[in-house]
Amino acid sequence: METSEFAAELRHRVRVAIRALDAAQVEGDGYAVDIRAGELESLRRIARENGVTLDDESDNDGDNDGNDGNGQAGVR
Numbered sequence: 001m002e003t004s005e006f007a008a009e010l011r012h013r014v015r016v017a018i019r020a021l022d023a024a025q026v027e028g029d030g031y032a033v034d035i036r037a038g039e040l041e042s043l044r045r046i047a048r049e050n051g052v053t054l055d056d057e058s059d060n061d062g063d064n065d066g067n068d069g070n071g072q073a074g075v076r
Helices: 004-027 030-049
Strands: none
Touching (some): 004 030
8 A cells, every 4th residue: 555655755766776877878978877776666665565666767768768568768
């Protein structure tokens, strides 16, 4: 069961983490990519443990680009 304020904040933090990961990748900062990827995985774990469906779950191909690998973009 989702607590709406908790779920909304978690979704917001995931969107921020995805943008930060994207920026680190564009900048070629491998250390920041590792940190941001870990942060994103932690947020996703928290969501799973609390039954929160995330906006980026359509990114099922594992590359964190918001795209499911079939040309379908997820919500960011």
